[in-house]
Amino acid sequence: MKNLLKKMRLTAAIIITKLAVIVLRLLNRGGTTFPGKIALKICPNILSELSDKFRVIMVTGTNGKTTTCRICAGMLDKSGIKYIANKSGANLASGITTTLIDALSLTGKAMVRTALLETDEAAFKTVAPKLKPEIIIVTNFFKDQLDRFGELYSTLNYVRDGILSSPESTLILNADDSLCASLGQGVDNPVFYFGFADGVYPETNFSSNNDAPYCMNCSARYEYSSVTFAHLGHFKCPRCNYERPEAKIECTQVLHYDNLTSTVEIKVPDGKFAVKLALPGLYNIYNALAATGLGYLLELSEKDIIHVLEGFETGFGRMETVNVMDREIKMILVKNPTGFNQVLRYMMTQNNRCVVTLALNDKLADGTDISWIWDVDFEILSFMQNKIRFFYVSGDRAEDMAVRLKYAGIDEELIRIEHNENQLIDKILAEAGENETIYILPTYSAMLDIRQVLKNRFNLKDFWK
Amino acid sequence: MYKLTICHLYPDLMNLYGDRGNIITLSKRCEWRNIDVETVTVSLNEEFDYEKYDIIFIGGGQDFEQTIIQDDLMRGKRQRIIDAAEEGKVILGICGGFQLLGKYYKTQSGSEIECVGALDLWTCSSEARLTGNLVFECDFLKSQTTDGYVVGFENHSGKTYLGEGVKPLGKVIKGFGNNGDDGFEGAVYKNTYGTYAHGSLLPKNPALADHLITLALLNKYPEFQGLDPLDDKLENLARTSVIKRVLADKS
Ligand SMILES: [Zn+2]
Numbered sequence: 001m002k003n004l005l006k007k008m009r010l011t012a013a014i015i016i017t018k019l020a021v022i023v024l025r026l027l028n029r030g031g032t033t034f035p036g037k038i039a040l041k042i043c044p045n046i047l048s049e050l051s052d053k054f055r056v057i058m059v060t061g062t063n064g065k066t067t068t069c070r071i072c073a074g075m076l077d078k079s080g081i082k083y084i085a086n087k088s089g090a091n092l093a094s095g096i097t098t099t100l101i102d103a104l105s106l107t108g109k110a111m112v113r114t115a116l117l118e119t120d121e122a123a124f125k126t127v128a129p130k131l132k133p134e135i136i137i138v139t140n141f142f143k144d145q146l147d148r149f150g151e152l153y154s155t156l157n158y159v160r161d162g163i164l165s166s167p168e169s170t171l172i173l174n175a176d177d178s179l180c181a182s183l184g185q186g187v188d189n190p191v192f193y194f195g196f197a198d199g200v201y202p203e204t205n206f207s208s209n210n211d212a213p214y215c216m217n218c219s220a221r222y223e224y225s226s227v228t229f230a231h232l233g234h235f236k237c238p239r240c241n242y243e244r245p246e247a248k249i250e251c252t253q254v255l256h257y258d259n260l261t262s263t264v265e266i267k268v269p270d271g272k273f274a275v276k277l278a279l280p281g282l283y284n285i286y287n288a289l290a291a292t293g294l295g296y297l298l299e300l301s302e303k304d305i306i307h308v309l310e311g312f313e314t315g316f317g318r319m320e321t322v323n324v325m326d327r328e329i330k331m332i333l334v335k336n337p338t339g340f341n342q343v344l345r346y347m348m349t350q351n352n353r354c355v356v357t358l359a360l361n362d363k364l365a366d367g368t369d370i371s372w373i374w375d376v377d378f379e380i381l382s383f384m385q386n387k388i389r390f391f392y393v394s395g396d397r398a399e400d401m402a403v404r405l406k407y408a409g410i411d412e413e414l415i416r417i418e419h420n421e422n423q424l425i426d427k428i429l430a431e432a433g434e435n436e437t438i439y440i441l442p443t444y445s446a447m448l449d450i451r452q453v454l455k456n457r458f459n460l461k462d463f464w465k
Numbered sequence: 466m467y468k469l470t471i472c473h474l475y476p477d478l479m480n481l482y483g484d485r486g487n488i489i490t491l492s493k494r495c496e497w498r499n500i501d502v503e504t505v506t507v508s509l510n511e512e513f514d515y516e517k518y519d520i521i522f523i524g525g526g527q528d529f530e531q532t533i534i535q536d537d538l539m540r541g542k543r544q545r546i547i548d549a550a551e552e553g554k555v556i557l558g559i560c561g562g563f564q565l566l567g568k569y570y571k572t573q574s575g576s577e578i579e580c581v582g583a584l585d586l587w588t589c590s591s592e593a594r595l596t597g598n599l600v601f602e603c604d605f606l607k608s609q610t611t612d613g614y615v616v617g618f619e620n621h622s623g624k625t626y627l628g629e630g631v632k633p634l635g636k637v638i639k640g641f642g643n644n645g646d647d648g649f650e651g652a653v654y655k656n657t658y659g660t661y662a663h664g665s666l667l668p669k670n671p672a673l674a675d676h677l678i679t680l681a682l683l684n685k686y687p688e689f690q691g692l693d694p695l696d697d698k699l700e701n702l703a704r705t706s707v708i709k710r711v712l713a714d715k716s
Contacts (some may be wrong), residue, residue: 151527152527368598369596371486374484374485399706400668402702406699407493407668
């Protein structure tokens with residue numbers, strides 16, 4: 001009787017959720033979280049119920065989840081594995097539930113068996129034990145949304161808790177990140193580390209940003225034989241000897257890099273190959289390495305892995321490019337100091353004259369505490385002031401951003417505040433010359449607002465997905 | 466030419482909420498007035514010779530990092546910080562740095578972690594996190610040009626209580642403040658200031674930044690007449706726009 005009731009609940013949850021998805025689609029509202037919320041209400045244990053139906057691959061970590069997921073999707077395609085994946089905005093329990101139910105028939109049968117799930121770090125703790133993922137990829141840990149997560153170490157512990165209750169999962173972890181690497185210490189899970197070989201990262205690290213300089217076991221200061229960026233590198237604790245673990249997937253040489261691509265040598269357990277990544281920003285090599293780890297576990301041939309890595313070029317992080325009135329608009333999501341610093345470094349490598357727009361919101365999705373903008377190295381922008389026509393600041397906290405720029409040494413005359421998105425778009429298009437670049441760097445909810453305006457104004461249909 | 470030396474204590478450990486924005490602000494506002502300024506960092510196992518410094522700053526850290534500096538503080542820096550405060554050095558402690566300047570921190574289990582003790586206040590750990598925008602009113606900042614309102618962001622689980630020996634920094638207009646109960650925020654003793662407001666605090670509260678710079682200059686140059694005004698259009702816009710939004714928010 002009890003079993004029957006359970007089954008009925010599950011069936012009801014599935015049917016109602018599927019109906020909700022259909023209705024929302026008909027209304028042209030791509031609802032990705034609401035249907036899952038209903039399902040969780042009807043059947044709170046639904047994720048556990050669904051776990052047997054799917055083979056789950058989870059990607060979590062603070063930066064690079066979306067890009068890593070996209071390259072992983074390429075690896076699955078290449079293996080001929082049919083899969084479902086969630087949208088990056090739907091990486092909490094509700095969004096994941098929607099995604100999984102969407103892949104079921106009305107009778108509850110999985111029409112696709114594999115699920116590739118980008119998972120929010122805090123949600124990971126509860127979702128992973130229920131879904132029993134076969135593979136868990138963790139990209140890195142940087143300070144991000146402290147108002148929500150509390151502290152960096154609590155974020156790490158959320159993920160650690162999730163992993164401790166998933167002893168069967170194979171882990172793909174960043175060896176160069178002392179926090180991330182620690183997830184593989186003292187567990188019985190099979191672990192594949194990825195990272196850069198000592199000293200091969202070609203850029204000097206001019207950021208002052210180090211989120212974790214002290215040993216998490218014994219509090220001594222780490223010694224580094226090389227640093228890639230932020231706190232990533234070949235660390236070693238002089239007191240307790242905790243050190244960067246050996247990496248099975250490793251970038252052993254950076255053969256060439258320019259502002260759009262890099263050519264690297266990657267070592268896997270049974271060989272080495274060179275590959276040209278059409279991804280700007282050296283930090284994206286980390287995302288490529290993480291996905292290579294998945295390719296390796298899927299037993300893809302070297303040739304196939306290269307094919308996927310070379311074919312991936314939809315942009316970095318979430319850069320989206322669109323041409324409007326002969327001006328190139330590049331929209332890049334920014335959400336924390338490490339990611340923002342990488343975007344600034346990328347901009348430094350570009351030669352075009354440009355207009356820079358910074359849109360800072362403080363809604364829940366953005367993080368309600370905006371103090372992190374003071375950890376971004378805006379000071380380097382003064383090196384490219386001659387290339388930048390104007391800085392536009394927008395969003396709920398435009399004025400805070402304006403002050404940040406002023407104190408970074410940007411000429412106040414170049415800073416313009418514009419809250420109205422329509423007028424903002426008019427102004428930046430008018431200020432940028434023909435064939436010049438317009439950078440729009442928004443936080444999450446500001447990005448949604450600006451996208452909507454661009455979409456309506458220029459009749460751009462889903463140029464970003 | 467005037468010269469100030471700013472000491473940033475434990476910048477690698479206590480910079481949780483963009484605290485370096487406060488240092489940037491103090492330096493820039495001196496620079497723009499042709500006041501020579503030098504910033505020195507002092508961290509673990511490094512000498513803290515407070516007499517060399519005119520302004521001493523300590524920011525907030527995560528629990529992990531606060532436990533790391535605990536030993537270092539107690540080993541030698543502690544007494545020097547107390548001496549600096551007694552001698553009237555300008556000191557600013559924010560969030561965790563504010564708590565550390567107090568006498569002790571009482572954990573959930575009831576044990577007391579000893580702190581610097583430069584300020585007569587103490588902090589008790591609480592279940593709830595007090596998080597959100599914070600607006601408070603400082604009488605000493607009121608002038609013809611400013612209302613004395615200070616705005617920042619608070620995020621702390623400790624509740625701080627003030628003893629007889631300190632005065633509150635301000636009255637809470639919106640937010641929790643020291644403990645969410647008595648309506649006060651921060652503490653002042655001589656020239657030592659503590660507050661939960663980060664954000665960063667000083668960039669968009671230029672009156673407070675200038676107040677600290679003025680005190681430091683008066684300490685060093687008794688003949689000092691007062692700061693030249695700066696064009697604070699953007700800073701004040703940032704300050705008033707947040708205050709307006711925060712006060713309009715009914716929640
Ligand atoms: Zn150690």
